């Protein structure tokens with residue numbers, strides 16, 4: 432074969448190879464560009480997912496316990512606020528910064544009272560605005576014996592805190608909890624209504640309004656027995672002097688010659704607070720209520736407010752003891768005309784007491800037990816403290832809202848648990 436023909440074929444072969452290689456690398460780079468676009472898309476989606484996940488867990492941590500169980504604190508300082516009312520400033524033994532809390536939340540205390548076989552659990556609201564990462568503050572009233580039993584022992588937990596504890600002593604404290612909290616995003620005028628020592632969570636709320644310069648109108652109403660027992664009075668007056676959106680009203684149920692009279696100061700009243708007096712102060716309208724006080728005050732005032740037309744969702748409340756603030760119950764299925772139940776009623780067996788009750792289709796286990804005279808230890812009655820935890824031997828329960836307190840396997844929180852099958856509990 433002629434050399435020129437051979438060279439022609441070799442040259443054509445080389446050119447074809449170069450062309451094929453160029454084509455292949457073009458195809459490869461198109462694929463590579465597609466792949467990296469896809470990878471970018473995927474990582475953007477992944478990022479979005481991660482952001483969403485982080486958002487959810489951040490929201491969740493707001494309601495999660497800041498620490499599990501009980502953390503050791505040292506009593507740093509004890510300050511007298513009024514007759515039988517004392518503030519306790521506590522700092523963590525581990526000296527790690529304290530987590531923030533929502534204004535209105537409380538701490539749980541496991542008190543080891545000498546002579547008591549079991550530690551006593553008591554809740555105390557944080558009585559200052561959040562922000563101090565070194566110390567928490569609570570304010571406690573020493574509870575006297577009931578008026579009709581003057582010989583009975585005074586309140587165990589509050590007496591222990593008042594009389595036996597001194598700065599430097601240790602306390603076991605569970606993390607801030609509770610859903611009775613200030614809604615900072617609600618622009619409506621707020622009515623803070625406190626009865627006696629029920630003022631503590633509301634102090635945390637009003638301090639927050641002032642610290643954060645929240646401009647909404649605030650009516651702060653505190654009903655107390657007399658001036659001697661009036662904690663935080665000077666503090667509130669100072670706040671009202673500095674912040675024109677805060678209006679104070681005090682109600683003294685006992686005649687007190689040392690207290691200002693209504694003629695000297697129209698914001699000082701004698702007698703009890705009721706819905707009519709409340710409406711006179713606020714003028715009514717679309718208001719947001721935060722109420723905390725003793726059970727009798729809550730039992731009367733909240734249903735009366737609702738009856739006067741205030742929507743239930745506009746009232747947040749917390750009772751420091753057993754209170755029943757619900758409106759009258761709607762008739763249950765066993766009240767039907769022929770008296771026969773609409774469906775098979777659920778049974779609650781209280782094993783220790785050897786009693787069985789038919790569930791009324793609305794009440795938590797603790798309320799059923801209370802009404803039947805079956806004793807279950809309780810404190811917050813709102814799923815926050817864990818005091819009412821009882822062993823669930825058989826059956827299942829549900830919770831309308833996820834309780835704050837941790838629940839031991841095989842147990843339930845009687846104050847908020849409702850049965851969904853027949854149940855057997857140890858009580």
Ligand SMILES: Cc1cc2nc3c(=O)[nH]c(=O)nc-3n(C[C@H](O)[C@H](O)[C@H](O)COP(=O)(O)OP(=O)(O)OC[C@H]3O[C@@H](n4cnc5c(N)ncnc54)[C@H](O)[C@@H]3O)c2cc1C
Nearest residue numbers: 554555556571572576583584585586587588589631751811
């Ligand atoms: C969410 C929440 C927040 C709270 N925040 C605060 C707060 O900020 N400040 C505050 O001071 N409190 C607060 N409390 C109330 C607090 O938790 C306690 O319930 C309160 O201190 C009373 O507890 P105690 O141990 O002193 O009384 P207890 O020992 O429980 O006694 C209660 C009453 O029973 C009487 N009693 C006791 N033994 C007998 C007997 N054998 N016979 C007859 N009567 C008897 C006592 O004399 C007393 O009157 C809060 C409660 C809750 C649920």
Ligand code: FES
Nearest residue numbers: 810812817819846
């Ligand atoms: S009484 Fe506090 S969780 Fe039930």
